[in-house]
Amino acid sequence: MSSPRVVVLDYGSGNVHSVAQALEVAGARVELTRDRDSVLAADGLVVPGVGAFTAVMEQLNAVKGSELIDRRLVSGKPVLGICVGLQVMFEHGVEHGIDTEGLGQWPGVVEKLEAPVLPHMGWNTVQPPAATKLFQGIQDERFYFVHSYGVLDWKMDEQGPLTHPQVTWAEYTSRFVAAVENGPLSATQFHPEKSGQAGIKLLSNWLGTF
Structure with a gap:
């Protein structure tokens, strides 16, 4: 059986x-590209993200990221968002008083964490749901956050284009969404690629879903 081909959206x-590099360790053949045909044909697509919500959305819009992600999801092809790549899947992001429209795959607003010290940086545990696939075998592990x-x-009573999400939570003074599993669309607020063997296992679990 050949290794799955994963595009990291460049x-x-x-x-x-x-x-x-982390995806390769987890068992994938990886290509860094923004080429439309490659993105649509890949077994999996990873949408990474660092920095500000607005800047990431501007960069995604410049390469027609919303359309590419929509096309994959409509076809049931897996997409994984990481860090700000999770945040942009929601309807809006509010940073420094600026409200920026996100990709709108899920209902909700990205806002400042309710904590006395920011950023939330370092290792933290998570609380995955019983039906999780991403966290199989690593439910009690710690993952690396910077945000x-x-x-x-x-708002569980609201439904976006995808339904029946499995939501994983974490706590830093108050709770926040640490990961979402929702049909072909998954995302993590933490960085699997910085989370040691637990992060590699999570990526391996994701690869195992397709």
Whole structure:
């Protein structure tokens, strides 16, 4: 059985090479590209993200990222967002008083974490749901976070284009969304590529879903 081919969307985000290396360790054949045909044909697509919500959305829009992600999801092809790559899947991001429209795959707003010290940086545990696939075998492990913004409230009675999400939470003074599994669309607020063997196992679990 050949290794799955995964494209890391190379749209200008700064952590693409470390993500690619971690995916290779997890068992994928990896390509860094923004080429439309390659993105649509790949077994899996990873959308990394570092920095500000607005800047990431501008970079994604410049390479028609929204259309590429939509096309894959409509076809049931897996997409994984990482860090700001999770945040942009939601409807809006509010940073420094600026409200930026996200990709709108899920209902919700990305806002400043309710904590006395920011950023939330370092290792933290997570609380995955019983039906998780991403966290199989690593439910009690710690993962590496670097962020000042997140999704604090998931309105489960609202449904976006995808339904029946499995939401993983974490706590830093108050709770926030640490990961989402929703059909072909998954995302993590933490960085699997910086989370040691637990992060590699999570990526391996994701590869095992397709």
